Amino acid sequence: MIKLSNSHGLEFVAASGLYGFDGQGYRWKFWEWPSKWTGAIDKSLLTIVTKTLTYPPTRGNYRWYAPWRVVKLVSAEGETIPLLWGLLKPELVYGVANAVGLTGPGFERWLKKDYPIINRCGYKVIVSITGTEVECGRIARKLNELNNIVVIEFNASCPNVVSGLKNSNQIKATILRITEESDLPILIKISYAQKYVDIAKEVEGLIEGISFNSLPWYYVFSSPSPLGKYGGGAISGLVCRKFYKRMLSDLVGAGVRRPIIMPVWNYQDIKENFRLGASACSFGSVGFLYPGRPTEFIRQWREEEKAALKEKSID
Incomplete structure (x- = not known):
């Protein structure tokens, strides 16, 4: 469990993008509908991270119809x-x-269209943002005034865009600007493709936690990417677990003291994450493919915790 400066606790997180910009998810994910109808998805068990926002509207590669x-x-x-x-x-x-x-x-449209849904539903939300110092500062200032926004996640590592965030000094400057504009706790999202230890150590005094991003295709596979026309894309899920474990080991070994959020694919990953030194777990690709698993895993974890406490009290 990560106890943040605003008293919010992070133990289980729905990773950026899993539930879109408004916490509701995507209508085209038809295999998720039964889980919603039957109550197999309980979002109150998680803190939800929005898909990463930029201040100006961004076209990107995604089209809702395809x-x-x-x-x-x-x-x-x-x-x-x-x-x-x-x-x-x-x-x-x-x-x-x-x-x-x-x-x-873009942030202004999100504020008018998506945030009201978050506020109405009462979700506890981490807003993921990226952009220039000025853009992130503008967003942070406005987020400071909103209900149900508990954390800002600065995405310093989107693998699908050409970013100006080339070194730890630039990243630190942007995070510093965010801290000047907002009282909300800050997480940083970093990737195996970066000098992640250097970055974490540089910004450690400004952040309250670290999350891991997906990996560029060519870090995981030597074969051509099926998304080659878009630059190769990024990969997440079980196939990336060894890289996430290496990141965790390197960060802990380097003396980085900020808590780390580790991705989960199987239930046993939760136990292993905590044993290896992570403080919270995130559900990304696993929740995309198996919509009910985050809720199932968390409920199982809580039941096992209760059983362990009961057994301990008897002893």
Whole structure:
């Protein structure tokens, strides 16, 4: 559990993009509908991270009418798995590749269209943002005034865009600007493709936690990406777990003291994450493919915690 300066606790997180910009998710994910109707998804168990926002509207690669152009299910070897086959045989799926980029409405439109839904539903939300110092400062200032926004996540590592965030000094300057404009706790989202230890150590005094981003395709597979026309895209999921574990080990070994949020694919990952030194767990690709699993896993974890406490009290 991560106890933040505003008293909000982070133990389980719905990673950026899982539930879109408004916490509701995406209508085209038809396989998620039964889980919603039956109550198999309980968002009150998680803190929800929005899809990363930019201040100006960003076109990106995603189109609502053709999402599968930029989202692919992949096997352990990096072979594309058709959606329906992946849903029928989920054991074949080891990851989700995407080249969505930073497609988004822009902050001002989000404020008018998406935030009211968040506020009405009462979700506790982390708003993920990226951009220039000035843009992030503008967003942070306005987020400071909103209900149900508990954290700002600065995405310093989107693998699907050419970013100006090339070094730890630039990243630190942007985070510093955010702290000047907002009292909200700040997380930083970093990637294996960066000098993540250097970045974490540089900004450690300004942040309250660290989350991990997906990896560029070519860090995971030597084969051509099915999203090559979009620059290759990024990969997340089970196939990336060894990289996430290496990041955690490197950060802890380097003496980085800020708590770390680790991705989950299987239930046992939760136990392993905490054993290895993570302080919270995030559900990204696993929640995309198996909508009910985050809720199922959290409920199971809580039941096991209760049983362990009961057994301890008897002893």
